[in-house]
Amino acid sequence: MPNNTGADVIVIGGGLAGAAVSWYLAREGVDVLLVERGEIGARASGANAGSIHLQIPVAEYRSLGRKWAETFAPTLSMMNVGVDLWKSLEDKLETPLEFRQCGGIIAARTEQEIALVREKAALEALQGIESTELDAGELLERAPYLAADMIGGAFYPDEGKANPLLVTRAFARAAERHGTRMAPQTEVTGMVRQQAFTVTTSRGRMSAQRVICAAGADAGHVAAMVGLELPIRGYPIQVSVTEPAATIVDHLVYSAAGKLTLKQMANGTCLIGGGWPSDLQADGTLAVSCRSMSDNLELLHSVVPALAGLQIVRTWPAMVNGNESWRPVVGEAPSCPGFYLCLFPWMGFTGGPIAAHCVADLILGRTPKYDVASLSDLPRPHVE
Ligand SMILES: Cc1cc2nc3c(=O)[nH]c(=O)nc-3n(C[C@H](O)[C@H](O)[C@H](O)COP(=O)(O)OP(=O)(O)OC[C@H]3O[C@@H](n4cnc5c(N)ncnc54)[C@H](O)[C@@H]3O)c2cc1C
Known part of the structure; x- marks a missing residue:
């Protein structure tokens, strides 16, 4: 003091x-x-x-x-x-x-998702945010670790x-x-x-x-x-981290299907989030929601199957200011x-x-x- x-x-x-x-x-x-x-x-x-x-x-x-x-x-x-x-x-x-500034990639699997990514990017461009729409080939060329059935997406170079x-x-x-x-x-x-x-x-x-x-x-x-x-006010959400691995993912990765963020850190661990809710207990403390964790990982593995073999070593909850x-x-x-x-x-x-x-x-x-x-x-x- x-x-x-x-x-x-x-x-x-x-x-x-x-x-x-x-x-x-x-x-x-x-x-x-x-x-x-x-x-x-x-x-x-x-x-x-x-x-x-x-x-x-x-x-x-x-x-x-x-x-x-x-x-x-x-x-x-x-x-x-x-x-x-x-x-x-x-x-x-x-x-x-x-x-x-590794760049952000949002990956889409359906035509509706592509339409949403495009609509969103147009609104963002009005605010000076740069992004490039990618077709299936361009997406996989830039991010070969993505699931092969992705049909397109967008790249945000400044993320x-x-x-x-x-x-x-x-x-x-x-x-x-x-x-x-x-x-x-x-x-x-x-x-x-x-x-x-x-x-x-x-x-x-x-x-x-x-x-x-x-x-x-x-x-x-x-x-x-x-x-x-x-x-x-505070909203309880959670993040998971994997064991370290050789470099697989070189971008900040999102899914157009829902809540997902993924990045690989300098030490090789992957941080997996997207704003999935954690549990707020009666005494005010936070606890990991297993449901959120499994939904978060299911989405992750559908977007980056190569990560399915990695162990999650920790998931933690925290309050975000919202x-x-x-x-x-x-x-x-x-x-x-x-x-x-x-x-x-x-x-x-x-x-x-x-x-x-x-x-x-x-x-x-x-x-x-x-x-x-x-x-x-x-x-x-x-x-x-
Ligand atoms: C799980 C999770 C994942 C997130 N992921 C991202 C992300 O990837 N990218 C991104 O941009 N943002 C992310 N966010 C949001 C981001 O972390 C927060 O918006 C940001 O850290 C808020 O910073 P802050 O300094 O305002 O608040 P905090 O870091 O919460 O700091 C506020 C501090 O105020 C102190 N305090 C409160 N009341 C008092 C008091 N009465 N007296 C003294 N001290 C007090 C608290 O103890 C606390 O240390 C995430 C948030 C969470 C929880």
Whole structure:
């Protein structure tokens, strides 16, 4: 626990969003105190599947519909700016993150799936997302590991992957090098805003001119402390990892049939996800859903049969920060000056760095790297 209990900025939450915004501010000389209930990077930011996405998720395109997709689509242009940031992170943070723009491939087995991939790509292209439609031959030439009965798909050259076990810690270490003080094992339990913010924690009171809520799935609880209602909550989902193998899959792989993401990591293990639900038990703890696991693996093996022989060594559940619109919540709360939200839902591994950069820009009085005001689902002021 740091001795000092005052700072210019208190960041609540030590996931990717909180660690990144701390670094973006601290490197500009801002005095930052990061308060984390548990350990840095131990929640969604350290438990995710490591995909760098640049497309509308196909399962949601189907289940939530075209209207939702049109509302969500502009978020892709922010993610695209975010991917540009990702490209220089290893240099700037001075550490490997296993970031690779290996390209994403979505594989389709039926004409309906092809039509959906095409329709989705057209909407994405309006946001500047590049993709190339592939016929059966082109698909198998690019990705010979795919099932032979795939009839086509699309390639997204700018998608990729990175290692979630490395990224948040790298941001946190860089923030510390620039003077950020870290308070792990410290839960924020209350907050009062007068001239400044007084933040009550499990380890005493702290004060700051500005507060950034980067509390991920629990952001709603934190925002409620200053009277804001946020439509963000936790959704339990799970990821599986295989034993290591020789390189088989060199892309981020999706299926047009449903929830699947697959990538092979630098150590040869394959991460298998796609947002399959895990179980939320009565006492609030998470447990792996065997049903989800078997459905996830069934889809995987139908798309990449070569992986059927690999052992799954672990499946883990974690809460993802989600909202219904899937749009980011990034910026200063209109009804609570000095209180900033740094929340990139569902795909916050991809979008965390750009969300954090934008919040830091706003606090530093700069034009944000992305015009986040046009996109963000910030809570509106209460109307009496
Ligand atoms: C299983 C899974 C797979 C995923 N796969 C991908 C993927 O492949 N690609 C992608 O782009 N995204 C993916 N995501 C989403 C991504 O991981 C998250 O959107 C992102 O990590 C959110 O980062 P965050 O910093 O906002 O939240 P978190 O990492 O959850 O960090 C929030 C932190 O706030 C702390 N906190 C909360 N309340 C308080 C409090 N009151 N006081 C102090 N601290 C508090 C928490 O302890 C936590 O450490 C996945 C998520 C999950 C769960």
